[in-house]
Amino acid sequence: MEDDNEVIEVPEAPPPPPPIDPALVTEAEAAKDEANKNFKAKHFAAAIEGYTRAISLNPNNAIYWSNRAAAHIKLENYGAAVADAEKATELDPKYIKGYYRRGDAHFALGKYKLALKDLRTAAKVAPRDPDLRKKLAECEKEVKRLRFEEALAVPESEAISVLATLDLSMYDNIEESYTGPRMQGNPTDGYVITEEFVEAMLEEFRQQKTIHKRFAFEIIRQAHTLFRSLPSLVDVTIPDDKHFTVCGDVHGQYFDLLNIWKINGKPSPDNPYLFNGDFVDRGSFSCEVIFALLAFKLLHPEHMHLTRGNHESKSMNKVYGFDGEVKAKYNGSMVDCFRELFCALPLAYCLNGRVLVLHGGLFSQDGVTLEEIRKTNRFREPPEDGVMCDALWADPSPVPGRTPSKRGVGLSFGADVTRTFLDANGLDLVVRSHEVKEEGYEVEHEGRLITVFSAPNYCDQMGNKGAFVRFNGNDMVPHFTTFSAVPHPDVKPMAYANSFLMGM
Template identity: 45%
Template sequence: MTKKLEVNEQDELMAEKLKTKANELFKEGDYEAAVDYYTQAISYNPYVPQYFSNRSLANYKLELYGQAMQDATDSIALNPDFDKAYYRRATALVALGRLKEAIKDLTKVVQLSPNDRLVRQKLKDCQQEYKRIEFEKAIMVEDVKSVIDQLGDIDSIVVEDTYDGPHLTEVNVEFVLALLEYMKQQKKLHKKYLWKMLIKIKEYFESRSSIDDVYIPEGAKLTVCGDIHGQYYDLLNVFELNGLPSETNMYLWNGDFVDRGSFSVECAIALFAFKLLYPNSVYLSRGNHEANDMNKVYGFEGEVKHKYTDNTFKLFSEVFNAIPLGNLIMEKILVIHGGLFSKKGVTIDDLRKINRFQQPGQSGLMCELLWSDPQFLPGIGPSKRGVGVQFGPDITEEFTTTNNLKCIIRSHEVKHEGYEIAHNGKCITIFSAPNYCDSANNKGAYIHIDRNCELEYKQFTAVPHPPIGPMQYAGVYGKM
């Protein structure tokens, strides 16, 4: 926290003016600019707890949960009875799956504001979820069987006469195109066919390395896309603008297919269907949201259970555990969801050896690969998200030199223009969910890559979708 020895009246007036501007920017959805103005307000008057609390919320909106927690903590230090600051910190803790700590803060909020029924309910929800998780840990056995064993004889499942969607005999072009259109009409693929597809894609992913190799044949191009986050109609728009996947129109989707957007099931099914159709032309990388704790908070678990069943979600989870952690294009460009690592000397071979068939955890190579972000300063810094690290241009230079790479491509962060080129052109961020969460007003983008590993950037804007907003299936627990 930056402090001045003295704050005069002029400083106070300037701080209030900057705070007012920050509030306006926040309402407009420009959270990055809001953070900047709150920071300026704090520089003039670092003794107002509301400034830190407001910046905490703006950082939360930017998914910088670690920074949001720190701001809330600084606010509490200035006013130990500031209920809103405890609540802000609890929301960030919930986002990181740290329920035990969140319960402590929510309990404090209830003590300070005993008549707030909404907070009491959220405390109850967190307590119930924490008990459920602890119970599952207590009964967990080492040799956990696949949920597939609980599905029974899938072939014997009867498809009702009322079902008017595509029937799966094989994953061919006709089936996939019919499936895309059927889901566009907000209709559900029959669970029999979904289960068959998920089992088949799981088996395929299990046969691959943690870093898959991508080769671009003569006459083909590869399009790299970033986060789509359940925005199915924007995913369809990418195919409209850039062409459907084919043997010569290759795609690589770099994680975070699900969560936040309320058409995550459709996004995952569409991408898995194309992967099954064109296994050597469509590639997927796992993101930090292909994980159980994220799916609990940000809606995918609730969406799957609403549209299908609990066992269907468990099957999706097993598929997510099998998705490769990254893809190496022409041995020159590494595509991973988050970023680089807290230790030096990491090689592609080290990444290939990661046991990815599990949840990402809170530390280690797999966690950092999925969660880390670039920074302008050199070296390694603590993550503003509270998970992973931040890595500077020198870290990117060392990694690309060690592994003889042209650059890395990562996603994981909203960018106003849909992409960002950093670290002397060696660290590229691509984000493909335009107007993220119906509020960010950002463009989406994707990258064309040819056999010579030359990159061309394409931008696009959001398209309309049915009137179902983001986080529709997250429930009270996820809507803190």
């Protein structure tokens, strides 16, 4: 275990590199300046291209590497950001932003001890930097919290179900002042969700109000019971004369979720949906999104489906806002209930035996079968490798084979991996989410892999469209609908996130 009080030494500067043609240096600076303009305009992918060109012309400039790391952080490519920041600090051990960037990326990955080491190294160079001091204090707090949790941790086999022991009697006497929607039934005989309740709840959320804690806990508990009964891979049959809609990440963008249902209709037996993970975090209406999705799942259990995403996890929720939002709008006990609920969400769905839908992507080894996914133990926090990790975190790549992930978790896989997996399992297509796309979707890997992302103008800054994909049961050909962001109340994304991230 690392010592929090270890002595941090700033590395010595390396020998100076051989000189570069001044014309190339000038060209590299021009590429960097153009990339900086794209960064300020929030065109982060274009910024990365510009910094990459600058690096190719002059690889000895630490600023280029650090700037590219910053752009990677904006696109959540934390593994790539760590590598670039590492190079910046190698070129110039006293370049403070190199340590900053690497610390930011490590923090975003939940690697608080590594982040703390980077920030302490930076503090040796710039001990009076106010932003650095603030980040250092926040990181030290997270490391202390982590150590406290580790000290109290019990083996998974001994963990007690929060939902199974949940006593809701303290919420049974609903205050007369509560004017919001009420579930049908009572504490003695049980509560039943109705269409009237769901419609009233959606409107309550639109007005930035909450539902009573008694009903909120009831929705979580009933949904958990339902999800626990499902396998890790669920088979869905779409009749020839019916259709089926798959949506990608929503990320707490409640008003854009309502717009999807305005465009395509609400979930019902005649209009089934699958929401493919990452319902929460980043957007500041995550409670509204998850309760809306769960309520429709309870109302139409055979026609509303939810896949687990990498943000339906403890480590992500602590950093990216969901924990803070639940505590602000409801209470801390509900955070633990959501943790347990998220661990019950299926990892994948197979549509008509032809289309596999999962949040991240394919696997680090050949030979994975649908049956293996079906039997994977998902009732836990995501591990750092294996089938479950890959299903939540992997990304497609234009490069053949398997390569390290730019995220720092999972892997990247090429078209050959997709082809081999689909052919071996008798499938036509993979549908996944997990990545923002300019048009809301992208078709790649010889047309056999689709990414769909349903959070338009992601985090109020990316300018992307959202999309959903619709299949008809008779042919299972994908049909895409794209849409733009709609206005929402003046609550900024990440409003409930860890304050460390505000400076990233």
